[in-house]
Each structure stands twice: as C-alpha cells, then as structure tokens.
Amino acid sequence: MEYTVQKLGQLAGISTRTLRYYDEIGLLKPAHINSSGYRIYGAAEVDRLQQIMFYRELGVNLDSIKDMMTSPTFDGTKALRDHREKLLEKRAQLDALINNVDKSISQTERKMSMSDKEKFEGFKQILVDNNEQKYGKEIRQKYGEDTVNASNAKVKGMTEEQYADVQKLEDQLFINLKAAMETGDPAGELAQQAADLHKQWLCFYWDHYSKEAHAGLAEMYAADERFTAYYDKVQPGATEFLRDAIIIYIK
Amino acid sequence: MEYTVQKLGQLAGISTRTLRYYDEIGLLKPAHINSSGYRIYGAAEVDRLQQIMFYRELGVNLDSIKDMMTSPTFDGTKALRDHREKLLEKRAQLDALINNVDKSISQTERKMSMSDKEKFEGFKQILVDNNEQKYGKEIRQKYGEDTVNASNAKVKGMTEEQYADVQKLEDQLFINLKAAMETGDPAGELAQQAADLHKQWLCFYWDHYSKEAHAGLAEMYAADERFTAYYDKVQPGATEFLRDAIIIYIK
DNA sequence: ACTTGACCTTGACGTTACGTAAAGGTTTAC
DNA sequence: GTAAACCTTTACGTAACGTCAAGGTCAAGT
Numbered sequence: 201m202e203y204t205v206q207k208l209g210q211l212a213g214i215s216t217r218t219l220r221y222y223d224e225i226g227l228l229k230p231a232h233i234n235s236s237g238y239r240i241y242g243a244a245e246v247d248r249l250q251q252i253m254f255y256r257e258l259g260v261n262l263d264s265i266k267d268m269m270t271s272p273t274f275d276g277t278k279a280l281r282d283h284r285e286k287l288l289e290k291r292a293q294l295d296a297l298i299n300n301v302d303k304s305i306s307q308t309e310r311k312m313s314m315s316d317k318e319k320f321e322g323f324k325q326i327l328v329d330n331n332e333q334k335y336g337k338e339i340r341q342k343y344g345e346d347t348v349n350a351s352n353a354k355v356k357g358m359t360e361e362q363y364a365d366v367q368k369l370e371d372q373l374f375i376n377l378k379a380a381m382e383t384g385d386p387a388g389e390l391a392q393q394a395a396d397l398h399k400q401w402l403c404f405y406w407d408h409y410s411k412e413a414h415a416g417l418a419e420m421y422a423a424d425e426r427f428t429a430y431y432d433k434v435q436p437g438a439t440e441f442l443r444d445a446i447i448i449y450i451k
Numbered sequence: 452m453e454y455t456v457q458k459l460g461q462l463a464g465i466s467t468r469t470l471r472y473y474d475e476i477g478l479l480k481p482a483h484i485n486s487s488g489y490r491i492y493g494a495a496e497v498d499r500l501q502q503i504m505f506y507r508e509l510g511v512n513l514d515s516i517k518d519m520m521t522s523p524t525f526d527g528t529k530a531l532r533d534h535r536e537k538l539l540e541k542r543a544q545l546d547a548l549i550n551n552v553d554k555s556i557s558q559t560e561r562k563m564s565m566s567d568k569e570k571f572e573g574f575k576q577i578l579v580d581n582n583e584q585k586y587g588k589e590i591r592q593k594y595g596e597d598t599v600n601a602s603n604a605k606v607k608g609m610t611e612e613q614y615a616d617v618q619k620l621e622d623q624l625f626i627n628l629k630a631a632m633e634t635g636d637p638a639g640e641l642a643q644q645a646a647d648l649h650k651q652w653l654c655f656y657w658d659h660y661s662k663e664a665h666a667g668l669a670e671m672y673a674a675d676e677r678f679t680a681y682y683d684k685v686q687p688g689a690t691e692f693l694r695d696a697i698i699i700y701i702k
Numbered sequence: 703a704c705t706t707g708a709c710c711t712t713g714a715c716g717t718t719a720c721g722t723a724a725a726g727g728t729t730t731a732c
Numbered sequence: 733g734t735a736a737a738c739c740t741t742t743a744c745g746t747a748a749c750g751t752c753a754a755g756g757t758c759a760a761g762t
Contacts, residue, residue: 261719487758
C-alpha cells in the first residue's frame with residue numbers, strides 16, 4: 201500500500217505539516233518521491249511512524265526519538281528509564297511550584313483579610329461620621345453639644361479590653377447570622393437575635409441609639425459594597441438578610 | 452538609587468538580556484533613558500521587578516504577569532488560584548505520562564526477556580551444531596554413528612518436564628555464579644560449584660562430555676557477544692568469570 | 703592624549719514542533 | 733475545460749530568552 205502525506209496523516213491522526221517536518225529533520229523520510237515531487241510512503245514508513253508516535257506520546261522530544269531509532273545498538277528500556285527520570289524530576293519541580301503557589305495564596309489571603317479588617321476599621325469611622333452628619337444636628341438639639349462630642353470620642357477612647365468585647369460581639373453576630381440564614385426567615389427568632397446583637401454592637405459606637413438611625417444604617421450596609429463585601433464573607437446575601445432582619449426588628 | 456541594566460540584573464539575579472527583553476515587551480520599562488541611550492531604573496522599577504520575579508518563580512508566563520500588573524482591578528489570589536488549577540492539570544498529565552512510561556518499560560522488559568530467551572534457545576542449537584562440527588568426527592570415531600545422532604536428537608526430543616529441569620539447573624547456575632562473583636575467586640568453592648552446575652547443564656545437551664569441549668565452549672562463551680549478553684545479565688563480567696572457573700575446573 | 707577594559711546599545715539568529723498562510727503546480731471528477 | 737482537491741516549497745510566528753556581532757560610552761591608568 202502506498203500513501204501520500206494526507207493519507208498517511210489521516211491514518212496516524214497527524215497533520216501533513218508534521219509529516220513534512222519529520223521529512224525535513226530526517227526523522228521520517230518517504231519511501232520515494234514520485235515524478236510530480238509528491239512524497240510517497242510505504243508499509244515500512246507506517247511502522248516507523250507508529251514507533252515515532254509511541255515515543256512522542258510518552259513526551260520524548262523528536263531529537264531523542266531520532267537518536268533512539270537511528271542508533272543500531274539502541275536500548276529501548278534504558279532510554280525510557282532515562283526519560284522516566286526526567287519526567288519525575290519535572291513532576292518534583294511542579295510539586296514544588298504548586299506548594300509555593302499554595303503558600304502564596306494563603307499568605308495573600310491572610311494579608312487580604314488583614315487589610316479587610318483595617319479597611320473596616322476605617323468604615324466604622326465613616327459610620328460614626330455618617331451618623332454625626334445625618335443625625336448630629338437632631339441629637340445635638342435633643343441632648344446638647346457635650347454629650348454628642350463625648351459619644352464621638354467614645355470610639356477613639358476605647359480601651360483594648362472594650363475593643364476585644366466589641367470584636368467578640370461581632371464574632372457572635374457572624375455566627376448567629378449564619379445560623380439564622382439557614383432558617384431563611386429574617387423574622388425568625390435567630391434572625392431577630394442577630395439584629396439585637398447588631399444593636400448591641402452598634403451601641404459601642406453610638407451613644408444615642410434610635411430606630412431610624414439603625415434602619416438607615418441597615419440600608420446603607422446593603423447599598424455600600426464596602427459593607428456588603430465585609431458581611432457577605434459570612435455567606436453571599438448575608439448583608440441583605442441582616443438588613444431585612446433589622447427592619448423587622450425595629451418595628 | 453539609580454541602576455543600569457547590569458546593576459539591576461545583579462540585584463535581581465537575572466541577565467541584562469532579560470531586562471532588555473522585559474523592556475521590549477513592555478513588562479518593565481526603565482524609569483528613563485539617559486543622554487547616551489542607557490536604560491536607567493529607579494526604586495519603583497526595583498519593586499515592580501520583584502513582583503514580576505515573584506510570579507515568574509511561580510511559573511506564570513510573562514503575558515499573564517503583564518496582564519496582572521497592568522490591570523487596575525487585579526485580583527491576585529484569583530489569578531493565583533487559576534494558575535494553581537493549570538499547574539494541577541499539568542501535573543495530572545505528567546502523572547499519566549509517567550504511568551504510561553512505566554507500563555511501556557515493564558512491557559518491553561517482558562518482551563525483551565522473552566525474545567532473549569528465544570534467541571538463546573537458538574544459540575543452544577548453535578551450541579549443539581558447533582559441538583557436532585568440531586568434535587563430531589572424533590566422537591563418531593570413538594562411539595559410532597548411532598550414539599551421536601541420538602545425542603543430537605536429545606535436545607529436540609526433550610520432554611517438557613526435562614526442559615523444566617534444565618531451566619531449574621540454569622537458574623541455580625545463575626544464582627551460584629552471582630554468589631561466586633562476590634568472592635571474586637574463580638578457583639574458590641562457589642565458583643567451582645558453578646562450573647560443575649554448568650557441566651551438568653551441558654550434559655543435557657551433549658551426550659558425550661569431554662574436558663576439551665567444555666573448555667572450548669567456555670572460550671566461545673566469552674568471545675561471542677550473543678553469549679556474553681546472556682550471561683552478563685547476572686552481572687557484568689560474569690561470562691569471563693565463568694570461563695575462568697571452568698578452565699580451572701577441568702584441570 | 704591615548705589606550706584598555708568594562709560597560710552600554712541595537713540587530714539578528716537559534717531554540718521546539720509544528721500552525722498557518724501564500725504562491726504555484728498536479729490530479730481527479732464532472 | 734474547469735473547478736475542487738490535492739500536492740509542493742518558502743517563510744513567518746510561537747516563549748523567553750542565550751548568544752554572538754558590530755559599534756558607541758565611560759572611567760582609569762599610562
């Protein structure tokens with residue numbers, strides 16, 4: 201049987217370019233060339249190509265394959281064992297790489313959550329400022345200048361112990377919120393407990409709690425992606441769920 | 452601090468060519484170029500290069516690194532996680548390759564030892580023929596035609612059981628020979644036992660044992676690479692060692 | 703002032719195993 | 733006769749540089 205490039209290519213599942221390339225580098229020469237300059241391959245070439253494909257599929261490079269098949273005293277198993285060594289080395293390198301990538305990921309994630317926290321500390325300040333801007337006048341009218349100023353000073357003047365308490369409260373809020381979400385009901389007991397925890401948490405920052413301010417804050421949480429990003433860490437949609445719970449809570 | 456290509460290269464442990472290449476592809480442009488056309492890098496470029504090296508060491512390609520560092524909304528951990536996926540895929544492919552190579556090795560080894568055996572079966576025939584050619588006349592004179600013919604017929608007429616016995620004897624010979632080689636002394640007891648085993652083995656093929664024929668055969672073993680290849684499987688140099696032992700043995 | 707040696711520049715080829723045109727000749731089928 | 737399907741060679745592109753080659757610049761020593 202005689203084959204042209206395309207026929208042989210189809211037989212072996214490779215492109216004609218590949219066959220021409222193999223001819224070019226002397227890896228697989230056609231049996232002969234016909235009067236029109238076409239490459240003609242025979243049975244022996246089919247066999248040789250099978251061999252080539254075999255080694256190629258094992259990831260051996262063409263130069264090595266050529267050496268293997270050209271050398272008269274060719275030790276197939278030795279070549280394969282050498283090749284195997286190379287592969288094992290490659291895998292070891294890959295493993296090391298993966299390890300490093302893993303390390304980097306967890307490291308940057310730690311950094312991320314650190315900076316997330318820092319950012320949120322900033323957000324809390326915004327929260328206080330916001331409250332001051334929106335309700336400051338009203339509160340000042342109600343309670344007088346001094347008490348309000350004292351309130352704003354509260355955050356900055358918190359002791360470490362107090363700060364730890366707030367953090368604990370926040371952790372509790374997160375745990376409670378997650379459990380509440382599993383029930384799926386923002387009017388349920390767990391969700392209402394979460395809203396209460398949020399109120400308590402808020403009272404560390406605001407001296408004068410009001411339902412309107414709480415509701416306004418809840419809306420702001422859901423609208424500002426800096427807040428949603430922080431609360432949605434609990435579970436996607438947690439911010440909105442908390443808002444709903446709070447709105448029910450204040451009624 | 453300002454750096455030329457070489458200074459920066461030394462600082463980062465990379466070649467000047469690499470820095471020029473990074474400039475060329477727009478990955479790391481120098482801070483400015485001085486009046487003589489020299490590339491001058493500053494502190495910001497050092498930082499950027501550190502970043503580049505970091506990702507490069509994790510095996511990320513330069514194009515991706517460029518994208519990562521150019522994009523304003525770049526999620527480092529997501530990129531790393533994507534990269535990790537790619538690495539895991541690569542490793543899976545490598546594992547599959549190694550598996551296939553392993554399979555091929557053991558397969559070809561089985562084939563090899565099979566064909567080795569077949570070849571040796573052929574060699575044994577040569578052995579008999581050789582004996583016939585060299586000593587045939589002499590033996591025929593001594594013992595008459597019929598006995599010699601019977602001898603040559605022996606090999607072909609061997610029962611399976613007998614054949615298994617010969618194989619066992621050969622295995623024993625190999626084991627013994629290996630042990631003998633560890634002593635290093637072809638005149639020692641183990642080596643002489645090996646020579647005796649070889650005589651017994653030989654007597655399965657030859658009806659009429661003679662010291663001269665045994666010695667001649669030993670020499671032939673060492674000279675013919677088809678035999679050395681077979682016996683040297685025990686250990687390199689085993690054929691010569693056996694020859695030496697036999698020559699001492701027949702004295 | 704001159705030279706030497708260390709530095710810098712751009713340009714260009716080589717590496718692997720082909721993919722992908724482009725430009726042009728051949729064969730086959732209608 | 734012609735169009736489609738084949739074949740050919742030539743050559744550029746890929747990733748990330750290494751390695752010359754040819755030539756300009758700078759600091760130091762004579």
